[in-house]
Structures are given as C-alpha cells and as structure tokens.
Amino acid sequence: MERALFHAARGRGRTSPNPLVGAVVVSPDGVIVGQGFHEQAGAPHAEAHALVAAGARARGATLYCTLEPCCHQGRTGPCVTRIVESGIARVVASVEDPNPVVQGRGFAYLRAHGVAVDVGEAAETAIALNQPFFTLMHDRRPFVILKAATSLDGRIAAAAGHRTPLTSAPANRHAHRVRAEVDAIAVGVGTILADDPELTARGAYRERPLTRVIFDRQLRTPPHARIFSTRDAGPVMIMASAASSGRAEARAALEARGAEIEVADGTLRSALRRLGERQVGSLLLEGGAAIHAAAWDDHLVDYVRLYVTPHTLGERGVPLLQGRPFSSAELRDRRAFTLGPDTVIEGYVHRPR
Numbered sequence: 624m625e626r627a628l629f630h631a632a633r634g635r636g637r638t639s640p641n642p643l644v645g646a647v648v649v650s651p652d653g654v655i656v657g658q659g660f661h662e663q664a665g666a667p668h669a670e671a672h673a674l675v676a677a678g679a680r681a682r683g684a685t686l687y688c689t690l691e692p693c694c695h696q697g698r699t700g701p702c703v704t705r706i707v708e709s710g711i712a713r714v715v716a717s718v719e720d721p722n723p724v725v726q727g728r729g730f731a732y733l734r735a736h737g738v739a740v741d742v743g744e745a746a747e748t749a750i751a752l753n754q755p756f757f758t759l760m761h762d763r764r765p766f767v768i769l770k771a772a773t774s775l776d777g778r779i780a781a782a783a784g785h786r787t788p789l790t791s792a793p794a795n796r797h798a799h800r801v802r803a804e805v806d807a808i809a810v811g812v813g814t815i816l817a818d819d820p821e822l823t824a825r826g827a828y829r830e831r832p833l834t835r836v837i838f839d840r841q842l843r844t845p846p847h848a849r850i851f852s853t854r855d856a857g858p859v860m861i862m863a864s865a866a867s868s869g870r871a872e873a874r875a876a877l878e879a880r881g882a883e884i885e886v887a888d889g890t891l892r893s894a895l896r897r898l899g900e901r902q903v904g905s906l907l908l909e910g911g912a913a914i915h916a917a918a919w920d921d922h923l924v925d926y927v928r929l930y931v932t933p934h935t936l937g938e939r940g941v942p943l944l945q946g947r948p949f950s951s952a953e954l955r956d957r958r959a960f961t962l963g964p965d966t967v968i969e970g971y972v973h974r975p976r
C-alpha cells in the first residue's frame with residue numbers, strides 16, 4: 624500500500640477535480656506485477672493502468688488501491704468490472720470513495736462477484752493525501768489553505784493598505800510552486816487595492832489554468848488591476864454580493880476586462896460553495912488580514928502555511944488574523960523548515976477528514 628500511495632502522489636496538481644489514486648497488483652507469490660496511478664482527469668484510472676501492466680498475471684493476484692475502485696461510468700469505464708474480468712482474487716483498499724455515486728457500491732460489486740475486499744489499510748495517509756477531494760465531497764467547498772508571510776512579530780504588512788514584501792527569493796520560489804499545485808488562489812479586494820498582485824505561478828510548471836478569485840462584495844476591484852493582464856494564466860473570478868447591485872458600470876468595466884462575476888449572499892461560506900460547484904477542490908487563501916480573519920471565524924480554514932521572516936514590523940504593523948489568538952503549536956501534523964532566512968511553519972487546523 625505504501626507503494627500505491629507513492630504512485631498516487633505522482634499525479635499531484637493534475638487530477639483535480641478527481642482524487643490522487645495509486646494501485647499495485649501483487650501476485651500470489653508476492654511479486655509486484657503491475658502498478659499505476661491516475662495521471663490526470665479524464666485519463667485512465669490507477670487500477671486500469673496497473674491491470675494492463677499485470678495482464679494475465681492479475682489472475683489470482685491482490686490489487687492494492689488507495690481509494691475504493693469506481694463502479695460508475697464516467698469519462699472512463701467502471702474499474703470494478705475490469706477488476707472482476709481480470710481475475711483479481713482480493714482487493715485491499717485504504718478508504719471508501721466519498722463520491723455519492725460510489726460510497727461503498729464499488730466494494731459491494733466486488734464482493735458480489737466473488738472478490739475478497741479489505742478496507743482501511745493506511746487510511747489516514749490516504750485521506751490526508753486527498754484532502755481537496757474529500758473536502759469537496761463532504762463539505763461541497765474547496766479545501767482552504769491559509770497562506771501568509773509574517774514578520775517575526777506576527778505582522779503581515781507595515782501598515783494597513785501598505786505593500787510590504789517580506790519573503791526571500793527561496794521562499795517566493797516555494798510559494799510559486801505551491802500555487803502551481805492548487806486549483807485556485809484567492810485574495811480579498813483589500814489586497815488587490817494595496818498590492819495589485821498578478822497572482823500567477825511564476826517559474827513553476829503548471830499544466831492547467833489557475834483560477835484566481837477576488838472576494839469583493841461591492842466590486843471595488845479596479846478594472847486596470849494587473850491581474851487582468853494575466854488572463855492567459857487562467858480565469859479571474861470576482862465573488863460579489865447584492866451590495867454591488869447599484870454598480871452596473873463597474874460590473875461592465877470588469878467584465879470587459881474578462882472578469883467572471885458571481886453574486887452570492889456575501890458570506891465566505893456561500894462564496895466557497897459557489898467555487899465548490901465549479902469543481903475548485905483546493906484554494907490557497909493568500910490574504911489579507913480581513914479575509915483571513917473572516918475565514919478563520921467561520922471555521923473555513925483547513926490548513927495553515929506561514930512564511931515567518933526575520934524582520935520586525937512593530938506596533939503599527941497589521942497583525943496576522945487581525946490579532947485573533949493563534950498558536951502554530953496547535954496545528955496538527957506540524958512541519959517546519961527553513962528557506963533561506965525564512966521559516967515555513969505549516970499544518971492542519973483539524974484532523975484530516
């Protein structure tokens with residue numbers, strides 16, 4: 624199963640909205656005879672790759688897979704029928720597929736066709752690997768990663784509305800690589816007004832368009848913002864609310880620049896649901912302080928990644944989470960490492976589910 628998990632992770636950044644899945648076929652005498660992973664949405668599933676590689680050696684073998692094999696006709700055929708046809712004797716899976724069209728039906732089909740099924744091997748690792756997929760399935764919203772660069776004294780900018788570059792070149796490279804893996808990056812309109820960021824994944828390889836999201840209920844985003852000059856990187860969505868109803872001109876100007884405007888009820892939760900409907904499984908919430916605080920208050924932050932830099936900004940600086948109590952020691956599966964002079968501290972806010 625460790626090998627299957629290793630393969631699963633090879634699809635990172637390419638399978639969304641599908642999960643990362645790996646599969647390994649082991650013959651009765653303990654030899655790996657086939658292995659594979661889901662390489663991208665629409666491409667064959669991990670089990671199909673592993674079974675093709677195994678060929679006739681799949682007969683009587685055990686198939687290890689990191690997620691319940693599918694039983695529905697999607698863009699590719701159902702895996703369970705292939706598994707039965709190939710003569711696999713036993714399936715060992717980490718976890719049930721939470722997708723409502725599967726949810727145990729894959730296992731039931733296999734058992735009904737004489738295949739032994741064991742579920743639960745390395746379940747925690749498999750669930751952690753697919754947090755965007757599980758969050759989308761369970762909560763109908765993206766997995767939210769709160770990202771911030773802070774000074775040593777926990778400030779994200781020198782003063783409200785000031786652009787304050789804090790991180791070193793190695794930390795910036797890391798941040799761009801992370802951007803290349805997620806489905807979407809988001810900021811509040813305050814950050815657009817203060818920093819005018821491009822929000823692209825520069826210097827990092829990315830195969831799919833990157834959705835950029837601005838939480839801007841009153842359509843205060845300036846049509847000349849730099850983000851609109853990067854439309855080839857991916858769509859720009861503005862999450863507005865009824866508070867923008869009198870701003871037809873602003874709306875028209877933003878749409879003329881290519882913005883896609885969604886009107887929700889003004890809460891972050893409903894805006895995230897909208898993104899979930901658009902199959903955004905992972906969202907990097909890059910700031911600023913107000914939007915971070917709103918997400919934190921509504922328990923919408925799943926993971927925190929802080930780039931702690933060696934500078935101090937002092938009393939006038941804008942505090943992370945607008946000064947709400949926060950301790951990185953409370954993050955789960957916490958990791959810390961250095962990038963040049965900066966230290967990354969990251970971890971889950973709650974147990975992966």
Ligand SMILES: NC(=O)c1ccc[n+]([C@@H]2O[C@H](COP(=O)([O-])OP(=O)(O)OC[C@H]3O[C@@H](n4cnc5c(N)ncnc54)[C@H](OP(=O)(O)O)[C@@H]3O)[C@@H](O)[C@H]2O)c1
Pocket residue numbers: 770771772773778779780782783784785786787789810811812813814815817818838839840841842843889890891909910911912913914915917941
């Ligand atoms: N160090 C870092 O990592 C980092 C990263 C980003 C930004 N920054 C800094 O942070 C500062 C900007 O932060 P900020 O707090 O002024 O702005 P912000 O968090 O970027 O944006 C705040 C705005 O988002 C809008 N919004 C939309 N939906 C919301 C919701 N559900 N709840 C709350 N607000 C919502 C609100 O405007 P409406 O009510 O009009 O919708 C609000 O004024 C700048 O100085 C920037 O340089 C630092």
